[in-house]
Amino acid sequence: EERTITCVGCGIEIQTTEKNQLGYTPPSALEKDVVTCQRCFRLKHYNEVQDISLTDDDFLKILHGLGERKALIVKIVDIFDFTGSWLPGLHRFVGNNEVLLVGNKVDLLPKSLNHNRLVNWMKKSAKDLGLRPVDVCLMSAEKGKGIEEVAEAIDHYRNGRDVFIVGCTNVGKSTFINQLIKAYGGDTEQLITTSHFPGTTLDMIDLPLDDGKTLYDTPGIINHHQMAHYVDSEELKVITPKKEIKPKVFQLNPEQTLFFGGLCRFDFAEGERSSFTCYLSNELMIHRTKKDKANSLYEQHVGELLVPPGPTSKETLPPLVKSTFLVREEKMDIVFSGLGWVTVHGQHLRIEAYAPKGVNVSIRESII
Ligand code: GDP
Numbered sequence: 001e002e003r004t005i006t007c008v009g010c011g012i013e014i015q016t017t018e019k020n021q022l023g024y025t026p027p028s029a030l031e032k033d034v035v036t037c038q039r040c041f042r043l044k045h046y047n048e049v050q051d052i053s054l055t056d057d058d059f060l061k062i063l064h065g066l067g068e069r070k071a072l073i074v075k076i077v078d079i080f081d082f083t084g085s086w087l088p089g090l091h092r093f094v095g096n097n098e099v100l101l102v103g104n105k106v107d108l109l110p111k112s113l114n115h116n117r118l119v120n121w122m123k124k125s126a127k128d129l130g131l132r133p134v135d136v137c138l139m140s141a142e143k144g145k146g147i148e149e150v151a152e153a154i155d156h157y158r159n160g161r162d163v164f165i166v167g168c169t170n171v172g173k174s175t176f177i178n179q180l181i182k183a184y185g186g187d188t189e190q191l192i193t194t195s196h197f198p199g200t201t202l203d204m205i206d207l208p209l210d211d212g213k214t215l216y217d218t219p220g221i222i223n224h225h226q227m228a229h230y231v232d233s234e235e236l237k238v239i240t241p242k243k244e245i246k247p248k249v250f251q252l253n254p255e256q257t258l259f260f261g262g263l264c265r266f267d268f269a270e271g272e273r274s275s276f277t278c279y280l281s282n283e284l285m286i287h288r289t290k291k292d293k294a295n296s297l298y299e300q301h302v303g304e305l306l307v308p309p310g311p312t313s314k315e316t317l318p319p320l321v322k323s324t325f326l327v328r329e330e331k332m333d334i335v336f337s338g339l340g341w342v343t344v345h346g347q348h349l350r351i352e353a354y355a356p357k358g359v360n361v362s363i364r365e366s367i368i
Contacts, residue, residue: 141175
């Protein structure tokens with residue numbers, strides 16, 4: 001007869017097959033008298049939150065719950081992949097709750113970038129996407145920059161209410177929570193508990209706040225449109241910037257093409273000679289060619305000259321799909337979700353942008 005085992009920390013049903021899903025524990029841990037899921041185990045013994053991804057259904061359950069509570073919602077986005085990490089549905093579910101928007105990973109953007117301008121850009125972009133945050137903060141969770149300001153903003157705007165931290169996977173939510181624990185957690189083994197979100201089977205990490213209220217860390221939500229799903233972990237390291245991006249400028253004539261590895265392609269199809277600035281991982285190779293040679297170059301050299309993808313992941317990479325953009329205003333960004341963007345300096349240009357089917361490509365007012 002099958003019996004279900006539950007975690008003593010959070011009550012989640014234990015499973016031993018899916019590492020990044022709720023309730024995972026290594027099979028060997030089942031031998032113990034008391035079984036804890038890996039997420040609770042790490043929290044207890046290393047003071048570290050491990051990020052767990054949710055299915056879309058689970059995420060919807062959490063979202064529905066948020067509107068019914070009186071709380072401050074802290075939404076974290078990756079400033080390097082703003083739209084890709086946005087969580088489009090959120091504003092419909094938060095009810096009357098205020099949302100504090102936090103842009104993480106500012107360390108990746110050029111130091112010369114004016115932060116006020118960036119904050120204003122985020123406010124405007126949020127509004128265009130249907131969300132009016134009470135405020136916008138910037139931080140680098142990894143470098144420990146801006147953490148205090150975000151903590152102060154949270155304390156200011158929560159007005160004695162609970163706090164929910166939300167964000168899709170990879171925005172740096174765990175890094176941020178772990179910084180909070182380090183800075184304010186004190187004797188965390190006593191302080192931090194895990195709990196069920198009412199009405200669901202999801203475990204959340206709770207950090208008690210000084211007035212008896214709670215800060216909840218919700219599990220991360222998988223974003224299906226990110227490039228990360230199409231490359232292997234070594235290749236992901238190449239395309240994910242780790243330090244300040246050094247923009248690369250190209251003066252292009254019409255009918256010229258740039259390949260970003262073999263993952264994306266940028267054609268300057270029509271317009272006057274113009275300047276294009278690429279904001280991509282410093283490790284990602286940019287290959288320039290003529291547009292009429294681009295197809296054959298790609299067919300012959302994807303996986304070797306044009307990498308990533310490597311020889312293996314090229315076999316499973318979805319075919320490149322074209323999107324056409326007409327650039328009317330000076331300084332627009334063409335964004336390849338998860339890979340970066342190209343700032344176009346020029347007017348009345350036609351751009352043809354290619355990305356693997358399923359990866360979002362979009363145009364926006366320039367972030368810089
Ligand atoms: P989560 O899935 O939202 O919990 O994200 P993690 O905290 O696991 O972070 C995802 C990735 O982003 C990791 O590789 C982190 O090292 C990286 N990361 C987190 N915060 C920052 C940051 O402020 N700057 C940079 N450059 N990388 C960060």
